[in-house]
Amino acid sequence: MNIQxxxxxxxxxxxxxxNGYIASHHFKGMSSVPMSMEMISNSQVTVWGQAISLTFGLGIILSLITSKLFLRQLKTSHPQHSHELQRSFWKDLLPIALMQAGALFGWFVALAVIWTKYAGEVLVSPKTAVILIGVFAFVITLFVEVRTKKSIIYKKVNLLEQNTI
Structure with a gap:
């Protein structure tokens, strides 16, 4: 099976x-929205702040939903492998979800820090902020779905011992 x-x-x-629609309520009534602030800790709503919050929550939720739906699909389309597709929520699926969300969180924090360092405090219109949040949610979804599916069907193999880990 090829995950695309x-x-x-x-x-x-x-x-x-x-998520763009949800973000429109966060930015409602604002004349402009900062992409980020010059300081890490602040209480103001920013585009990068919303995106970073989105990565972790959406990442975990999407990964868990994707894994359950994908496993159900695999068991139907590949019944001969159904015993190999038995996955424990706590032992298998939750760690996959945490790993995907953690990776996304790290990347988005790094991108936000780089943005702040080189672009500084840039103000955008609320409409642009909503579009950016929608784009971020789109990218998060693609990343999480593809990586979650790959994590489910590919096993790590110890090349020296030829045993699965």
């Missing part, structure tokens, strides 16, 4: 639209 990004495009568009 194009298989997650519709889910990405749906999540982008939903």
């Amino acid at each position: 990004v194009k298989d997650s495009l519709i889910a990405g568009l749906i999540n982008g639209a939903i």
Whole structure:
């Protein structure tokens, strides 16, 4: 089975639209929205702050939903492998979700810090901020779905001992 990004495009568009709509309420009534602030800790709503919050929460939720749906699909399409597709929520699926969310969180924090260092405090319109949050949610969805599916079907193998880990 070949996991492809194009298989997650519709889910990405749906999540982008939903999270853009949710973000529109965060930015409602603001004349402009900062992309980031010059300091790490602040109480103001920013585009990068919303994106970073989105990575962890959306990352975990999407990974868990994707893993459950994907496992159900695999058991139907590949019944001969159903015993190999038995996954424990706590032992297998939650660690995959935490790993995906953690990786995304790290990347988005790094990007926000780099943005702040080189671009500084840039103000955008609320409409632009909503679009950016939608794009971030789209990217998060693609990343999480593809990596979660790959984590489920690929096993790590110890090349020296030829045993699965």
